[in-house]
Amino acid sequence: MPDDDVREIKSRLDIVDVVSEYVKLKRNGRTFWGCCPFHNEKTPSFSVSPERQTFHCFGCGKGGDIFTFIMEAEHLEFREALERLAERAGVALSQRGKGRSPKGDKEINRAALDFFTESLNGAGGEPARKYLEKRSIAPEDCRRFELGWAPNSWDMLSRRLEKAGYRASVLVDNGLASVGKSGGCYDRFRGRLMFPIYNITGRLVGFGGRILDGEGAKYLNSPESRLFNKRHNLYLLDKAKGPMSTMGHAILVEGYFDAIRAHLCGYTNAVASLGTSLTQEQAALIKRMTGLCYVCYDSDSAGQEASLRAMYVLQGEGVAARRVVWQQGKDPDELLLQPDGGELFEKALKSALPLPLFHAQLRKRDMEDPLKVEAARRDLLDGLASLSVFDLTPYLGELAEILGIFPHEVQNLVAGRRTKKGDGSGGGAAGRGSFYAFGATRGAENDIECMMCSMLWNNKKLRSAFSMEELMSFMDDPDVQNVVYALLGGDDIDAIERRWQQTGETRGMEIVARGNGLLAREGMNEETAAELAEALRQRYLKKRKDLLLDKIRNGTINEKEYEEYYRYIRSLKGGNTRA
Structure with missing residues (x-):
């Protein structure tokens, strides 16, 4: 990323204008105040400084610049926030690598989507419209989710896009066309109902197509490309990310229609995994928004096994997973279409099974079969051993009942497997410390240290007035020390x-x-910087003096330290002797 992209964006955007779209701000002196968007509060403790172009909340401790704010507010990575703000500021980001820019990719996908939606509403889209009507998808629903139709034609889309000025190679690179044996291009999607796929920032990155008649895979996604990677996207995530965060949980389904039906029924926190094999990257996307996910895959045996795999992937990424089980309807779309579908679905959500119990229930029948019991028990215990003790402890009684042993025996069997795997930390996400450390409150940094960092950041002349070694020794917090080191490092x-x-x-x-x-x-x-530095120095001297006093009391102090102690005493009493 070229250095001046960030600088150019900051020069064009005012953090007050950006934050005002999320927070109602009121000016007080030179600072704007409002209620923090990152935690619930009634008394405004969220400040925005137009002079320094930064924000800080005194309630939850979040703070940073315009990029940090967008990353927090929209649950984006830095590059994604950069693209979002660049578009707002009208800044063309420097290209990374060769080929068409991301904007060009976006334009060709948009042109393809226009073609698909026009085709759905044209004379040739009648089969698709009848199919959608049969699936209880109304025309307004099609517009809401931008559904389209790829005609069963050899190269209708390719000819349309080439006529619009796109080279054949660009169509192939973006997964809209394939190269035939004769060297010409033909449409990748033919005779398929089309679903646009947007990434987390709202960029159109690819398509999914469902075949209606004839041979071929039931579902076909855009191929892997620089712009589209199935492993890193979830269907409807761009629409669901906000509700996932505010509702405190996500709903994960298998297919496009399941996700659409959930949204139409008010479950706007639903996303689809673009297949039955949830990836770590997809689980990490969910983790950005929430720490809890309800898995609503199909209720058949394949859906059950896929649910189990997805739940372990989610748990491994620090997301608590629960399996939603229902009796009527094979998938969420069918269930929600029933007269009492909403009630049944809500009931199923409330009774969703946590991962340990779902795994045990899924293997219960096999554990009652003498020919399958050993493999089933091994599979269950190996899975439980990958989880944290915090995940297992609430369910030990029920797990013991299913296994036909005592709760302490369950603990011993799981602990034995962890030991064999060399994982003494508890396994799973907790073993890596990613999930159970998440949300733990961190003590606020010392106010004086933070103010000193702010002054150093905003005043170049001030940075040359202090010795790095001396100022570093006055700071207690390791993160603050890192900031001071960076600021005074040149x-x-x-x-x-x-x-x-x-x-x-x-x-x-x-x-x-x-x-x-x-x-x-x-x-x-900035004029108070000397006072802050002296306050830090006096605090350091007092702490050092108290340490040496303990050594005097314990009889462990040496002569050099004894002299140092009296220098500190004189200094703290206002003497001129420097420590």
Whole structure:
């Protein structure tokens, strides 16, 4: 990513304007205040500084610049936030690699989508419209979800796009056409109902097509390309990401129609996995929005096994997974279409099974068969061993009953498998510390340290007035020490900020933003930097003096430390002797 992209975007956008679309702000002096969008509060503690172009919430501690805000508000990675803000600012991002720019890819996919939607509403789209009517998808639903039709023609789309100025190679690169034996292009999607696939930022990246008649795979997705990667996308995620976050959970279904039906019935937090094999990348997308996911795959045996695999993938990425089980209807679409479908679906959600119990229930019948019991028990125990003890403890009684043993025996069997695998940490996500550490409250950084970082960030002259070694020793928080090291290490602010953005480091900007907010709230400016530095110094001297005093009491102090102790005493009493 070229260095000036970020700088150019910041020069064109005001953080107050951007944040105002999410938060009702009120000016107080030189700072804007409002209720934080990242946690529930009634008294405004969320500050935005137009001078420093940063935000900070004194309630939850979140803070940063315009990029950090969009990443938090929209659940985006930095590159995605960069693209979103670049589009808003009218900045053409520098190309990465060769070929057409992402904007060109977006244009050709949009042109293809226009063709598909026109075809659905044209004379040749009658079979697709009848099929949709049979599936209880109304015309307004088609418009809402931009459904289309790929005519059963050899090259109708290809000719349309080439006439619009797109080269054949571009059609092939974007998965809209394939190269025939004679060298000419033919349409990849033919005789299929079309579903546009958007990524998390709302960019049209590919298509899925369902065949209505004839031979071929029932569903066909766009091929892997620079723009489309099935493993990194979920159908309707662009629409569901907000509801997933606000509702506190996601609903995962298998197919396009399942996801559409869920949205039409009010479950706008539903996404589809574009197949039955959920990937780690897809689970990580869900983790950005929520830590809980209800798996609503088909109720047949294949759907049950696929659900189990998906749940372990989710759990491995730090998302608590629950399996939704129902008796009527094979899939969510069929269930929700029943007269009492909404009630049945809601009941199934409330009684959803956590992963340990679902796995045990799924293997219960095989464990009652003498020929299958050994393999079934091994499969269950191996799965349980990959989970954290926190996942298992609430269900030990029920697991023991299904296995026909005592709860402590379940613990021992699972612990034995963990030991064999060399995983003494508890296995699964908890073993990596990613899930159970998530949400743990971190103590707020020392206010004086954050304000000092803010002053150093905003004043180049001030950065040359302090010794790195001395100032570093005054800081307690390791993250603050890293910021001080970066600021006093010789790099300019733009270079530091770019490095943090490219590496995904957010702590630095959070600390600076917190300091900005504190300075604004306390009415302090750069002229008070010397006072802050002296306050940090006095705090350090007192802590060091107390440590040496303990050594005196314990009789472990040496002569050099004894002299140091009295220097600190004189300094703390206002003497001129420096530590």
